[in-house]
Amino acid sequence: MKFIVKLATPEGQKSRIVIADSRAEAMNIVCAEYATLYPTYAVIGCSF
Secondary structure (H helix, E strand, O other): EEEEEEEEOOOOOEEEEEEEOOOHHHHHHHHHHHHOOOOOOEEEEOOO
């Protein structure tokens, strides 16, 4: 399934499209990626 994960980062709001089996997996993929890019961020939405 394709999920759109929205995040709030110090550089503003970002959206990321991820292919994953579940919503939790999609959020884990994006969080792992963004944790290396930004010291602080927050997931503000996940839809498909």
